[in-house]
Amino acid sequence: MTVPDGAYETLRALISSGELMPNERLVEADLAARLEVSRAVVRQALVRLGQDRMVVLTPHRGARVRMVTEAEAVEILQARAVLEGLTAGAAARRATGRELASIRRILADMDRKLAQDDLLGYSESNAALHAAIIAASRHETAARLIRGLRAQMVRFQFRTILVPGRPAQSFAEHLAIVDAIAARDPETAEDMMRRHLSHVEGTLSHTTAAKQRRAATPPGKPTHKESHV
Amino acid sequence: MTVPDGAYETLRALISSGELMPNERLVEADLAARLEVSRAVVRQALVRLGQDRMVVLTPHRGARVRMVTEAEAVEILQARAVLEGLTAGAAARRATGRELASIRRILADMDRKLAQDDLLGYSESNAALHAAIIAASRHETAARLIRGLRAQMVRFQFRTILVPGRPAQSFAEHLAIVDAIAARDPETAEDMMRRHLSHVEGTLSHTTAAKQRRAATPPGKPTHKESHV
DNA sequence: GTAGACAAGATTGTTGACAATCTCGCGCGG
DNA sequence: CCGCGCGAGATTGTCAACAATCTTGTCTAC
Structure with a gap:
């Protein structure tokens, strides 16, 4: 498994486990430090998570864990x-x-x-x-x-x-x-x-x-x- | 709509319409030139398309239009x-x-x-x-x-x-x-x-x-x- | 003639710097 | 006291250069 895949899976698990809470803001730099990967890797992971509706991405405002109604x-x-x-x-x-x-x-x-x-x-x-x-x-x-x-x-x-x-x-x-x-x-x-x-x-x-x-x-x-x- | 969104939609349409054929190799630089955007936005679009299974991404080998059996x-x-x-x-x-x-x-x-x-x-x-x-x-x-x-x-x-x-x-x-x-x-x-x-x-x-x-x-x-x- | 090693070119992956935009606290005027 | 604008800092978006990897064609040895 490649580094970007690993970051994607890790983030996905963090959201699934509730460790990252609904509506919580996901700051790229913070996640990069936490996962010990570059910001680009985190960005890619967030885009993927956005595509499968785990997070919502707002232009220039970053990502949040999706809160489902x-x-x-x-x-x-x-x-x-x-x-x-x-x-x-x-x-x-x-x-x-x-x-x-x-x-x-x-x-x-x-x-x-x-x-x-x-x-x-x-x-x-x-x-x-x-x-x-x-x-x-x-x-x-x-x-x-x-x-x-x-x-x-x-x-x-x-x-x-x-x-x-x-x-x-x-x-x-x-x-x-x-x-x-x-x-x-x-x-x-x-x-x-x-x-x-x-x-x-x-x-x-x-x-x-x-x-x-x-x-x-x-x-x-x-x-x-x-x-x- | 932002530029990356536009590129994503365009690529998606090109695949849906069959203009990009199944199994066709998708070279980032070529697509960037064709869509008149930077390679980075093509990359992001390909990641998103990979996530919804329109293309398959192989590490270091780039993207191809998915061929469904x-x-x-x-x-x-x-x-x-x-x-x-x-x-x-x-x-x-x-x-x-x-x-x-x-x-x-x-x-x-x-x-x-x-x-x-x-x-x-x-x-x-x-x-x-x-x-x-x-x-x-x-x-x-x-x-x-x-x-x-x-x-x-x-x-x-x-x-x-x-x-x-x-x-x-x-x-x-x-x-x-x-x-x-x-x-x-x-x-x-x-x-x-x-x-x-x-x-x-x-x-x-x-x-x-x-x-x-x-x-x-x-x-x-x-x-x-x-x-x- | 064919298989395999090798190198040049093509392509993807990664990084860091910079630009664009937003957030939030502060001060100003009412 | 409260709303509003402003600006510094924080954060995201973009890009180009470079590194890593793959592909392809050529040459050599058998």
């Missing part, structure tokens, strides 16, 4: 729903025995984490399961698009899993998906995956609406669409 | 199918009367071009219809993804429309999509759109297979996966 998050989840539906169907058709075993193992992991009320662990296994299904689909194009969409959603990662009762329902949905894939039933697999992500979308809109109500009812503060950090 | 084209069509299905459904829910009228007008255009055996015109109206449906869906995320996917498919643009009988069937499919949208029936609209693009995909694989048979049966030449220009 809830409305955008909903759109992203809808797009993911149909694309991951496609991969679930393809996985039902094409998964090898080995891949199926791996998927089932991850599902068992999720069950265990759920029983232990380990929500962080559950969330990780959740992501691993989706990744395993996508890998089993062997659909490069869908995989790439989904990866791009997921990268933009870090801010909402843990929002839905925290609503009471949601983890149990989430697990049931994943179980249905895996069953359909194991049964080699592409239509059902696709349908279950889409249903699952619609539920996530519904939960997200719901918590967002609740949050806005909470922010609106206390005295004083006029209503703003988004609280800027 | 038929297998990749199939994947792209599958991804487009589910995403455009999403937009068709959204359009059925959200299209205004004005947008519906515009969509119907374009459909009438297609009918006219078809009656005149104007395949090029038909193809253009076809693209316009898809664009109108996407616009009516007001789904920015899906729209952006579809635009990216379409940009990679220029090479296969006219392949399917040339098979005998295909234009008539294509028109019937579009009619069904538009009817469902006009009837405010999202499920049917999505389904018809997906069916339409599956047919395109099927036709594409079919012509590809036929082409390979033709290339394989004559004497001599050993079988290659891809004929390099």
